[in-house]
Amino acid sequence: MSDSDFFSNWNYPTAMRVGAGRITELPQMCRELGMATPLLVTDPGLAALPMVQAIVEQCLVDGIPLAVFSEIKGNPTGENVQDGVGAFKAHGCDGVIAFGGGSALDAGKAIALMVGQTHPIWTFEDVGDNYLKVNTRGMAPVIAVPTTAGTGSEVGRSSVITDQDAKRKKVIFHPRMLPQIVLLDPELTLGxxxxxxxxxxxxxxxxxxxxxxxxxxxxxxxxxxxxxxxxxxxxxxxxxxxxxxxxxxxxxxxxxxxxxxxxxxxxxxxxxxxxxxxxxxxxxxxxxxxxxxxxxxxxxxxxxxxxxxxxxxxxxxxxxxxxxxxxxxxxxxxxxxxxxxxxxxxxxxxxxxxxxxxxxxxxxxxxxxxxxxxxxxxxxxxxxxxxxxx
Missing domain, CATH: 1.20.1090.10 (Dehydroquinate synthase-like - alpha domain)
Known part of the structure; x- marks a missing residue:
């Protein structure tokens, strides 16, 4: 099969852009969702790679300046999410690009949830009808770009976040945490x-x-x-x-x-x-x-x-x-x-x-x-x- 055989658009369970090299379409995807100044959430290892810098430069050339937040752990914590919310607000961001493995995807989705909330993140743990407490108008749109093939968090409606005080991972859930666009580009996983x-x-x-x-x-x-x-x-x-x-x-x-x-x-x-x-x-x-x-x-x-x-x-x-x-x-x-x-x-x-x-x-x-x-x-x-x- 040729690379073009995998080039397609899916709409299950959300809008998914599939194919090698489609990372070049990221600025267009931002515009589709009304993002003018997105926060790119990634992990420290990826943030140091030329790949991320190239994406930042490409988006800037295309008129979409990105702020980058990468202070997250392999098992992201509530503090990581809180710091990400601070970065989102400090840079005047209007959307999130969650870029990386499961930790970056989970953190990015949680940050997008929390930017418009007044309750602490643990209020929205996936217990009973806690999700009804979310102010959905305050949630930011998300583009999810996985660089590993494991968690599948790009198509999930929740994030697994570590409560360090309780020493427990908690599932934070809301149906609208499902990213609006998912980009599956296998070139990002090479090597x-x-x-x-x-x-x-x-x-x-x-x-x-x-x-x-x-x-x-x-x-x-x-x-x-x-x-x-x-x-x-x-x-x-x-x-x-x-x-x-x-x-x-x-x-x-x-x-x-x-x-x-x-x-x-x-x-x-x-x-x-x-x-x-x-x-x-x-x-x-x-x-x-x-x-x-x-x-x-x-x-x-x-x-x-x-x-x-x-x-x-x-x-x-x-x-x-x-x-x-x-x-x-x-x-x-x-x-x-x-x-x-x-x-x-x-x-x-x-x-x-x-x-x-x-x-x-x-x-x-x-x-x-x-x-x-x-x-x-x-x-x-x-x-x-x-x-x-x-």
């Missing part, structure tokens, strides 16, 4: 280091896998998740092996967006554990999900035999059923150098009770195909410490 490609790709897999295993009735999300995992099966190994494989990068961007669309059906124990682990240990979210994946699959086995049979058949795995999918996941982890235990990334057994209590309270736990107790979560955590499957 991403293999370990980050692998960890973010496994994050995309975790979203689709948990959505597919959820018992909620949502056939559209189920179908999207299934096809996304086929794309990941084919293209993630290629993207990790060759960071300049444009076709693989394009399909992984699609699979990532598909995962965040599919998990409207629900997530599960992987994310219920990964969220508190990220908040307490400040580790990469995708890596945490990748380590957890086989342990959670085994814990849920009695409830997911049938979906695993369908998945293994759809992927054309040599062994069908649950064992075939588990072997595939373990093979991917070995191929990508993903650690098998918490000890390999500096997490010990001492926090088992704390993490289990936080996991059972996490909103993602509601989507798990089996109801799990705090003792169950503690067991999964300890199995991941000890490398014990089954």
């Amino acid at each position: 991403l280091p293999a370990p980050i490609t692998a960890a973010t790709g496994m994050d995309a897999l975790s979203h689709n896998l948990e959505a597919f295993c959820s018992s909620s009735f949502h056939p559209m999300a189920e179908g999207i998740a299934l096809e996304a995992m086929r794309l990941i099966h084919i293209y993630l190994p290629r993207a990790v092996a060759n960071g300049n494989d444009l076709e693989a990068r394009m399909h992984m961007l699609a699979a990532s967006s598909m995962g965040a669309t599919a998990f409207q059906r629900g997530l599960g124990a992987m994310h219920a554990l990964a969220h508190p682990l990220g908040a307490v240990y400040d580790k990469h979210h995708g890596l945490l999900n990748a380590i957890l994946m086989p342990y959670v699959l085994v814990a849920n086995r009695s409830a997911i035999e049938e979906p695993m049979r369908r998945l293994s058949s759809y992927l054309g795995l040599s062994e069908t059923g649950f064992d075939g999918v588990l072997d595939w996941v373990l093979l991917l982890r070995r191929e990508f150098g993903i650690p098998h235990t918490w000890a390999e990334i500096g997490i010990g057994e001492d926090a088992a009770n704390e993490i289990a209590a936080m996991a059972i309270a996490d909103p993602s736990a509601l989507g798990n195909p089996l109801p799990l107790s705090a003792a169950d979560y503690r067991g999964i955590f300890l199995n991941a410490c000890r490398g014990k499957l089954g």
